[in-house]
Amino acid sequence: MAKNVQMKDVDIYYGKFHAVQGVNLSVPPHAVTAFIGPSGCGKSTVLRTINRMHEVIPGARVEGRVELDGEDIYRPGVDPVEVRRAVGMVFQRPNPFPTMSIRDNVVAGLKLQRVRNKAQLNEVTERSLRGANLWNEVKDRLGKPGGSLSGGQQQRLCIARAIAVQPDVLLMDEPCSALDPISTLAIEDLIGKLKQDYTIVIVTHNMQQAARVSDRTGFFNLPAADKPGRLVELDDTEKIFSNPAEKATEDYISGRFG
Amino acid sequence: MTLVGAASTGSSALIRARLSSWSLAAIAAGAVAVTAVLFAATPMQGRVAFVLVAAVLYVVAQTTVSALVEGRRRAKDRLVTSIVVACSCAAVLPLVAVLGFTIAKGTAVLSGSFLTHTMRGVAEQDANGGIYQAIIGTLEQVGLATLMAVPFGLLVAIYLVEYSSGRLGRFVSFFVDVMTGLPSIVAGLFIFALWILALGQSFSGFAGSMALTVLMLPTVVRSAEEMLKIVPDGLREGSYALGIQKWVTVVRIVLPSALAGIVTGVMLAIARVTGETAPLLVTVFGNPALNFNPFSGAQASLPLFVFSEAGLPNETAVNRAWAAALVLILIVLALNVVARVLARLASVRS
Ligand SMILES: Nc1ncnc2c1ncn2[C@@H]1O[C@H](COP(=O)(O)OP(=O)(O)O)[C@@H](O)[C@H]1O
Ligand SMILES: [Mg+2]
Numbered sequence: 001m002a003k004n005v006q007m008k009d010v011d012i013y014y015g016k017f018h019a020v021q022g023v024n025l026s027v028p029p030h031a032v033t034a035f036i037g038p039s040g041c042g043k044s045t046v047l048r049t050i051n052r053m054h055e056v057i058p059g060a061r062v063e064g065r066v067e068l069d070g071e072d073i074y075r076p077g078v079d080p081v082e083v084r085r086a087v088g089m090v091f092q093r094p095n096p097f098p099t100m101s102i103r104d105n106v107v108a109g110l111k112l113q114r115v116r117n118k119a120q121l122n123e124v125t126e127r128s129l130r131g132a133n134l135w136n137e138v139k140d141r142l143g144k145p146g147g148s149l150s151g152g153q154q155q156r157l158c159i160a161r162a163i164a165v166q167p168d169v170l171l172m173d174e175p176c177s178a179l180d181p182i183s184t185l186a187i188e189d190l191i192g193k194l195k196q197d198y199t200i201v202i203v204t205h206n207m208q209q210a211a212r213v214s215d216r217t218g219f220f221n222l223p224a225a226d227k228p229g230r231l232v233e234l235d236d237t238e239k240i241f242s243n244p245a246e247k248a249t250e251d252y253i254s255g256r257f258g
Numbered sequence: 259m260t261l262v263g264a265a266s267t268g269s270s271a272l273i274r275a276r277l278s279s280w281s282l283a284a285i286a287a288g289a290v291a292v293t294a295v296l297f298a299a300t301p302m303q304g305r306v307a308f309v310l311v312a313a314v315l316y317v318v319a320q321t322t323v324s325a326l327v328e329g330r331r332r333a334k335d336r337l338v339t340s341i342v343v344a345c346s347c348a349a350v351l352p353l354v355a356v357l358g359f360t361i362a363k364g365t366a367v368l369s370g371s372f373l374t375h376t377m378r379g380v381a382e383q384d385a386n387g388g389i390y391q392a393i394i395g396t397l398e399q400v401g402l403a404t405l406m407a408v409p410f411g412l413l414v415a416i417y418l419v420e421y422s423s424g425r426l427g428r429f430v431s432f433f434v435d436v437m438t439g440l441p442s443i444v445a446g447l448f449i450f451a452l453w454i455l456a457l458g459q460s461f462s463g464f465a466g467s468m469a470l471t472v473l474m475l476p477t478v479v480r481s482a483e484e485m486l487k488i489v490p491d492g493l494r495e496g497s498y499a500l501g502i503q504k505w506v507t508v509v510r511i512v513l514p515s516a517l518a519g520i521v522t523g524v525m526l527a528i529a530r531v532t533g534e535t536a537p538l539l540v541t542v543f544g545n546p547a548l549n550f551n552p553f554s555g556a557q558a559s560l561p562l563f564v565f566s567e568a569g570l571p572n573e574t575a576v577n578r579a580w581a582a583a584l585v586l587i588l589i590v591l592a593l594n595v596v597a598r599v600l601a602r603l604a605s606v607r608s
Contacts, residue, residue, distance in 0.1 A: 091499075
């Protein structure tokens with residue numbers, strides 16, 4: 001069940017370092033929302049607050065509200081493990097588990113949560129790999145190590161792994177930046193298909209990619225070198241790329257800086 | 259222009275004269291010949307001296323010729339290469355010598371009966387007798403020490419890498435470092451004072467394995483820690499992102515990824531304590547007869563056996579010591595082989 005994500009006055013810190021300031025945004029379900037902006041402006045940081053991965057880093061903390069269908073995921077008593085089951089994530093570098101087979105990689109989330117039913121696991125494996133457009137390429141070698149696949153296939157394996165636990169939201173942090181153009185195309189196709197079932201937020205440093213895959217685009221920027229990053233504006237992708245409201249966005253899009 | 263001209267005359271700036279392998283062989287032969295003449299003409303003698311002199315002559319001649327023919331840069335390169343190769347040989351030499359010597363001396367006595375009999379009622383000059391009791395003792399003591407040190411050390415390493423932040427972690431880490439340098443006799447004396455004097459227990463294999471545990475622990479902790487540290491954070495994050503709890507991530511993702519290295523480290527720790535003598539002197543005590551029970555009474559052990567037999571003023575006893583030393587080396591060697599095989603198996607997937 002795709003859910004919407006809302007951020008209200010969110011401030012994000014690494015220890016004393018104020019990384020991102022005053023983010024207010026709304027991410028609709030069944031759509032792809034892209035975050036763009038110069039590197040170091042806090043796109044990944046914002047993304048990682050949506051599944052409470054930010055706090056994995058020692059000293060890191062978040063202020064403000066982050067809501068999943070209206071439910072604040074930072075209110076006291078919320079278990080970050082439960083949040084992460086609802087909000088899946090795909091990383092910049094494909095990170096299949098090296099000690100596991102392709103099949104075990106896909107169902108790792110279920111198996112490590114004690115699902116033992118063979119038939120169910122097999123069904124989930126096939127459904128997730130089909131969902132990640134990988135089934136036809138690997139169906140004859142599900143027992144092979146996950147690391148034996150190509151980079152692009154590994155990334156799709158990680159997507160299969162993420163959707164196998166049926167999250168509501170799927171976060172992707174520059175999922176194509178370590179891949180060749182053909183694998184990138186395969187992942188972009190996949191993103192278009194996945195948005196039917198999930199809320200997708202993707203960070204990309206590639207503006208063409210944002211224009212190709214996303215329905216909404218948010219532009220992040222650093223106002224000055226030692227200031228925290230900010231969300232400049234978030235709007236329909238078409239509008240951002242044709243007629244942005246802010247001068248900074250237009251400068252960035254037209255390649256005048258960044 | 260110059261390049262074309264140079265190429266057409268066959269002396270491009272990119273091509274330098276080089277010593278061919280036959281000229282190097284000739285230099286070597288010359289060095290040996292000169293050494294032979296020297297040894298015949300002067301009072302110099304001895305095989306070791308011959309090899310050393312020949313080697314030095316060869317290196318000097320080779321470097322000089324190379325400097326004349328090939329230029330200074332290649333000559334320096336040849337000189338340094340020769341020195342590095344010589345040092346490598348010198349480093350391996352003692353190991354090979356020890357091994358060769360032990361095999362030569364040890365095989366004289368080594369036999370089926372030597373491995374299956376004890377020293378009970380055997381006098382030092384008797385040719386019979388064996389090391390069955392010592393093999394059993396060593397296996398039991400090292401086995402018990404492994405059973406105690408490995409889980410314990412692994413948990414400490416997991417704590418240090420995955421959970422600790424701040425003071426306690428640094429404190430534990432500091433003490434592990436200190437323990438790494440602990441002299442083994444001190445570990446033995448510690449168990450002797452605590453277990454045997456203060457608690458009034460008898461000498462036993464178990465007392466020895468406690469001393470060995472003290473010695474193994476820092477090695478296991480350090481090697482496991484290093485291996486856990488090089489597991490990429492991306493794997494941990496990938497696991498957390500699937501909604502997997504931290505401890506499950508550690509047990510099912512991190513540990514298996516580091517397993518090959520951890521197994522190797524554990525095996526090296528075992529190999530190291532298998533040859534320990536000093537801490538066993540004051541805890542296990544040694545015993546000519548077989549004592550199967552490691553929890554009560556003095557036991558034998560291979561290093562102790564080597565130590566006591568080698569000190570006897572009798573040829574047969576000393577030969578027994580060599581044979582026991584050979585068995586000890588073989589056991590450690592077997593452990594190393596097992597470690598490699600296990601590490602290979604454990605890392606098959608990656
Ligand atoms: N683990 C971390 N510890 C401390 N500071 C960090 C950490 N990760 C990122 N930062 C800082 O936070 C800011 C935002 O980084 P990030 O979100 O990675 O930017 P982006 O993804 O937009 O390139 C940067 O100034 C970066 O140096
Ligand atoms: Mg980033």
